[in-house]
Structure formats: C-alpha cells, structure tokens
Amino acid sequence: MKKFGISRQALVAAVFGAAAVGTLVLSPKIFSPEAGAQPIAIEAPGGAPLSFADLIERVEPAVVSVNVVSEREVGKLADMEQFFEQFRGMPGFDEFLQNRKQQEEDNPEPETQEARSLGSGFLISKDGYVVTNNHVVENATEIKVTLKDGRELDAELVGTDPQTDLAVLRIKEKGTYPYVRFGNSHDLRKGDWVIALGNPFGLGGTATAGILSADGRDIGAGPYTDFLQIDASINRGNSGGPSFDLNGNVVGVNTAIFSPTGGSVGIGFAIPAELANEVTQAIIKDGRVSRGWLGVAIQDLTADMAEAQGLKDNEGAIIADVTNGSPAEKGGLERGDIILSVN
Missing domain, CATH: 2.30.42.10 (PDZ domain)
Structure with a gap:
C-alpha cells in the first residue's frame, strides 16, 4: 500500500489551526438566521441497511489475496551510508565496510534477493481474469492468488499499466470462477456508503465500511487518475482490492493511503471504476494500454x-x-x- 507522509510543519500548522478555531467564540447575533429563514433540515434517509452481511456474502467469493515472489536489488553500500553511521566506532565495523566495498568492486553486477509481498485483487470474469495494482506485482517472478475457499492457485501476468497503477492477472487453472462487475463511481455522492474488501497485513477476507469522503482527488500519482477518497479502513495488503457500492458493483480499486503513522487514519484512495474498467479491458485485449498524444x-x-x-x-x-x-x-x-x- 502506498503511503503519503505529512511534514512536521504541516502537522503543527494543522494542530494550531484547529486550536485557534476551537477557542474562537462565536457571537449568536452574527449567525442568527434572517427573519423568516429556516435552518437546513431533512428527513432521515430510509432503506439504509442495518448490516452489510448479505452484500459481503455475495461478493466475497470474487475477492482474492495476491501473493507475490519478486527479485529486488540489494542496496548498495553508498545507499546505506546514513544507516551505517550509527555503527561507526564499533569493533570490526571498519573492516566490514572495507570488505563490502571490495565485494562491490569485484562484482559490479547488481546483487538481488528474493522478496515476498501481499496484496489484494478481484475477479472480473468467469474464466479467471483478476484486477490488482501494478505495484503489487511489479518485478514478480511468481504470483499466486488465494480464493475464499482456501485454494491457492498459480496466476500469470497478462499486462500492467504503471501510469494508472493497474494490472491484470489470469488464473492458470481452467474453471468457472465467481466474479463481480464494475459500476460507475459517478453515481456516488459524497456521503454514500462504500464497502472495502481485501487482504490487509495478510488477513484475507477482511471487510470494512465507510463513506465516499471526496472525489476528484489529485495525489500526485500520475496524470490520468482523479482518485476517490474513502474512509473505509484500508491498510498494507489492501492494494488492488475492490470497494463496492450497496448494489455490489465495484466503484473503486483501493490503491493508496495518506498516513503520518503508516496505518489507516481514515484517508484512503481508490481508482474510479470507469477508469479501471477501461484500462483493464485494454490490457486484456492487447496486453498493454495505448494512449494518444495531443501535444x-x-x-x-x-x-x-x-x-x-x-x-x-x-x-x-x-x-x-x-x-x-x-x-x-x-x-x-x-x-x-x-x-x-x-x-
């Protein structure tokens, strides 16, 4: 799951700004309604579910955990100097550095090591096409998906689109799989319910609920995506998982969080369904996304x-x-x- 930090200065400004508002005394005279004006009031919405259990029970079989093995380059000595500073002066440390430096000079080719990562995804066809994030499967040498029934199946990478951070996999084992469909995020209004399903911290089959907090968010993650902001809890491992509306349609692909702490603080971002649908269909058809250039x-x-x-x-x-x-x-x-x- 991608994170976006916040500077100490911004936090201080936010805290003092909130404190300033909190201590402000409002005069009733200033905010009194004009003669004949009425305060805004609406009837409580009807038909809201008391439980999301039926919805989750229907869509959960189409949500998968994505387990990835990849090859990653081991950090060079020069890239780790700041980390090594804390060990300066320890007995034998200078000798260790000298030996490591000599190894890098003798072997200029980058050293790699195996890495394992977790993510989420969801099936969009009965023949086993799975949508997830590009950053979940980047540099993957082996991909497996785990279904709700516990089966762990090999998957192949169909294609990726790094500019929207989307990827499509296909389960290798032939069969008929439960799947969900994309909806339209434009049908959502701020305050509408959304349900997120995924594999946070390896805890597969996790569901969280929240609302659409905002749309059209630019988080600096590429020129093609205006993200949905949701407050349903998403964490590391939720990347690539779906967010549903109350009709069971996928309205977003969970991709990133804003977090000063590294965990969920109620600000998550999802790729809108209509963009995800367009990109994934192009990948399924051609293995990649082609874009025009206007200039x-x-x-x-x-x-x-x-x-x-x-x-x-x-x-x-x-x-x-x-x-x-x-x-x-x-x-x-x-x-x-x-x-x-x-x-």
Whole structure:
C-alpha cells in the first residue's frame, strides 16, 4: 500500500489551526438566521441497511489475496551510508565496510534477493481474469492468488499499466470462477456508503465500511487518475482490492493511503471504476494500454478568463501552450483556445 507522509510543519500548522478555531467564540447575533429563514433540515434517509452481511456474502467469493515472489536489488553500500553511521566506532565495523566495498568492486553486477509481498485483487470474469495494482506485482517472478475457499492457485501476468497503477492477472487453472462487475463511481455522492474488501497485513477476507469522503482527488500519482477518497479502513495488503457500492458493483480499486503513522487514519484512495474498467479491458485485449498524444499544455479556465472571453461560466480548459510539430498544432489548435468538450 502506498503511503503519503505529512511534514512536521504541516502537522503543527494543522494542530494550531484547529486550536485557534476551537477557542474562537462565536457571537449568536452574527449567525442568527434572517427573519423568516429556516435552518437546513431533512428527513432521515430510509432503506439504509442495518448490516452489510448479505452484500459481503455475495461478493466475497470474487475477492482474492495476491501473493507475490519478486527479485529486488540489494542496496548498495553508498545507499546505506546514513544507516551505517550509527555503527561507526564499533569493533570490526571498519573492516566490514572495507570488505563490502571490495565485494562491490569485484562484482559490479547488481546483487538481488528474493522478496515476498501481499496484496489484494478481484475477479472480473468467469474464466479467471483478476484486477490488482501494478505495484503489487511489479518485478514478480511468481504470483499466486488465494480464493475464499482456501485454494491457492498459480496466476500469470497478462499486462500492467504503471501510469494508472493497474494490472491484470489470469488464473492458470481452467474453471468457472465467481466474479463481480464494475459500476460507475459517478453515481456516488459524497456521503454514500462504500464497502472495502481485501487482504490487509495478510488477513484475507477482511471487510470494512465507510463513506465516499471526496472525489476528484489529485495525489500526485500520475496524470490520468482523479482518485476517490474513502474512509473505509484500508491498510498494507489492501492494494488492488475492490470497494463496492450497496448494489455490489465495484466503484473503486483501493490503491493508496495518506498516513503520518503508516496505518489507516481514515484517508484512503481508490481508482474510479470507469477508469479501471477501461484500462483493464485494454490490457486484456492487447496486453498493454495505448494512449494518444495531443501535444498541448492546459490549465483551468478561471471565472475571470471566462468573463474576458464572453463565456457564461468557466467550464472547460484553456490551452496554455502547443508543442511544435504536434497533432494539436497540425490540427489548428492555438495557445489561448478554450476546450469545452472532447469528441
């Protein structure tokens, strides 16, 4: 599971900011409603489940644990100098360093060692195609998936797309497997329930529940993904697992967490279902994802820009630059053009 840290300065600012808000005294006069105005109130939603057990029971057979053996390069001496500093002065340590340095000079080829990692995935077809994260199976030499019934089956890598951190596997053993389908994350609203299933810390068959906290999140993990933010608990090992809506449709592929501690703090990120579906189908068909190139740099269209152009609203994007010789230049696009839709 990928993590995103937070600086000490940001934490201090957040703590003092919260403290400042906490000590602020609000005047009732300032916040009193205008004459005749009514406070916002709604009826409690009906039909919400008292338990997610039926949903989980139906979809869980399609969720798998992914066990990976990979070859990873052993750290060079130069990369470990900061770690070794704490052992300076210990008897025999300088001799150890000298011997290690000599070994690296005698064997310039990088040394590798076997590594094992865990992740999650889910079946999307009856013939055994499995979706997971690219970072779960990266550099894999052996992949096995464990089904709900306890069977551990060999799987082969069909293809990956590092730019969206998605990968597709296929179970080698022929058979008919339970599978789930992708839904549409656009049908979710902030506050809707989501259920995450996966293999956190090797504890397969784990389910957690939460809500869609936000959508359209940019976490700096590539140019193609606006992540869903969910507060259902996801941890190391949940990577590649599904998040479901209450109809049992996959609405996201759990991929990353934001965590100052290394564990879940209620801020997780999932790849939206519609993007995951498009990418995985391309991988199944061609073994890879091919992307077109337009050759423009764009930026958000602000309200001031829209007003200057005589537009009613600021929907769309403005072209900030056009690459020489690009398809965009050949097609007649120019700097300052405003893109309202894409065919």
